[in-house]
Amino acid sequence: MHTDFEYFNTLLVHATANQTGAIGPAVIPSAAFGYESAEEAEGIFSGEVQKPLYARVGNPTNAKLEQALAKMEGGFGAIATASGMGALSLVMTAILEAGDEVLCIGGFFGGTYTLVRETFTRFGIKNSFCEVDDFETIERKLSEEVKMVLFESVGNPSLTLPDISRILTLCKAYQTLSLIDNTATPLLVRPLELGADIVMHSTTKNISGFAGPLGGAVVFRAVDTEDDTLLHEKYAPLHKFVKKAGKKAFMAILKKRALRDMGMTASAMSSYITMLGLETLALRVERINQSVEKVAEILDDKLPEGITVNHPSLPHSPDHARYKSDFAQGCGPLLTLECGTKARAFALLDRLKMVIKTANIGDNRTLALHMASTIYRDFTEEDRRYLGVTDGLIRVSIGLESPEVIAEDFLQAAAL
Ligand SMILES: *Cc1c(COP(=O)(O)O)cnc(C)c1O
Numbered sequence: 001m002h003t004d005f006e007y008f009n010t011l012l013v014h015a016t017a018n019q020t021g022a023i024g025p026a027v028i029p030s031a032a033f034g035y036e037s038a039e040e041a042e043g044i045f046s047g048e049v050q051k052p053l054y055a056r057v058g059n060p061t062n063a064k065l066e067q068a069l070a071k072m073e074g075g076f077g078a079i080a081t082a083s084g085m086g087a088l089s090l091v092m093t094a095i096l097e098a099g100d101e102v103l104c105i106g107g108f109f110g111g112t113y114t115l116v117r118e119t120f121t122r123f124g125i126k127n128s129f130c131e132v133d134d135f136e137t138i139e140r141k142l143s144e145e146v147k148m149v150l151f152e153s154v155g156n157p158s159l160t161l162p163d164i165s166r167i168l169t170l171c172k173a174y175q176t177l178s179l180i181d182n183t184a185t186p187l188l189v190r191p192l193e194l195g196a197d198i199v200m201h202s203t204t205k206n207i208s209g210f211a212g213p214l215g216g217a218v219v220f221r222a223v224d225t226e227d228d229t230l231l232h233e234k235y236a237p238l239h240k241f242v243k244k245a246g247k248k249a250f251m252a253i254l255k256k257r258a259l260r261d262m263g264m265t266a267s268a269m270s271s272y273i274t275m276l277g278l279e280t281l282a283l284r285v286e287r288i289n290q291s292v293e294k295v296a297e298i299l300d301d302k303l304p305e306g307i308t309v310n311h312p313s314l315p316h317s318p319d320h321a322r323y324k325s326d327f328a329q330g331c332g333p334l335l336t337l338e339c340g341t342k343a344r345a346f347a348l349l350d351r352l353k354m355v356i357k358t359a360n361i362g363d364n365r366t367l368a369l370h371m372a373s374t375i376y377r378d379f380t381e382e383d384r385r386y387l388g389v390t391d392g393l394i395r396v397s398i399g400l401e402s403p404e405v406i407a408e409d410f411l412q413a414a415a416l
Pocket of ligand 1: 083084085086109111112152156181202203204205214215216361
């Protein structure tokens with residue numbers, strides 16, 4: 001029996017390769033594509049002929065990446081986008097309308113939070129937030145017909161772990177579409193298999209891994225034309241896509257109601273570079289998740305009084321049981337340090353010799369950042385509290401280095 005990682009490593013190493021000629025993925029950075037005849041042009045525009053129309057709505061290099069990511073997530077199709085934020089915007093603008101409400105569960109990446117709270121609010125899309133285990137609010141909101149449920153597989157930077165299956169079972173019961181941000185846990189969590197409708201990634205993070213191309217992706221399931229959440233009357237404006245595109249309805253909805261008109265499309269060059277990273281994703285994810293646990297264990301044992309490490313692999317973490325049962329192969333590259341005060345957090349960061357201070361996560365190198373003074377600086381006290389951003393919080397994203405060497409860097413920096 002092979003492990004999941006052996007399987008996915010094999011799959012991803014081969015997913016972007018060609019069988020003959022150039023083995024690496026072909027990059028076709030062309031904005032436009034010629035049509036054989038007027039009839040073919042008509043067929044391409046109607047969707048009957050599967051050939052590139054114009055790069056904003058799809059191009060062959062993106063298609064290769066999309067096929068690989070759809071396989072990785074066990075999805076029916078995928079769309080590569082210019083960034084992770086582009087992926088979130090794609091899904092939400094395609095499905096939601098003014099007056100609709102999105103229920104956001106758990107902790108969120110800063111950009112997602114402002115997208116929902118500020119930007120979409122300007123366009124009349126409402127939002128509500130609740131904690132991951134607040135099932136009373138979740139059920140009440142679902143019964144009040146929220147249009148979409150959004151959550152992250154692992155709260156960033158709170159590191160709260162949701163009961164993904166339980167939330168998705170409720171979404172299904174109330175016929176409400178779910179969108180899961182799986183950026184932190186590619187290969188570790190497969191939300192579509194747990195009942196999610198749409199999954200998104202910022203491929204900028206671990207999927208490429210080397211802080212190269214900015215990118216994102218949306219992966220979706222097939223639509224059941226007889227019995228599907230999409231056929232609920234609250235999604236009436238989307239029914240015509242189910243009628244016309246059948247099981248490919250999500251592709252049609254996402255392209256025709258957002259990508260075509262708003263253009264958050266990935267560039268062929270970015271998709272090409274992203275595929276180079278994807279080939280080694282399984283190996284890197286396995287290494288990083290073992291290292292996060294190791295670094296957390298060393299720091300938990302050796303950090304001086306007043307600084308604590310938070311990671312659900314630690315036995316005293318409130319999420320430890322869920323980590324063991326639902327995140328058996330790890331929950332991604334993040335851990336956090338609670339330093340008590342901003343001054344102490346700054347002093348620690350400024351003494352780090354190897355760890356890089358940056359706003360990114362999911363890099364091949366270990367990264368760290370003080371949260372309250374950077375990504376969350378414009379947030380109110382109340383919002384920060386909800387997101388678990390305290391004055392002394394440092395977010396750490398573990399990379400491919402030796403975990404012992406990285407732990408040593410934190411320990412020498414913490415010896416204030
Ligand atoms: C980085 C990130 C995003 C946004 O992705 P970009 O590629 O930077 O636009 C969304 N969600 C999570 C969890 C992220 O870490």
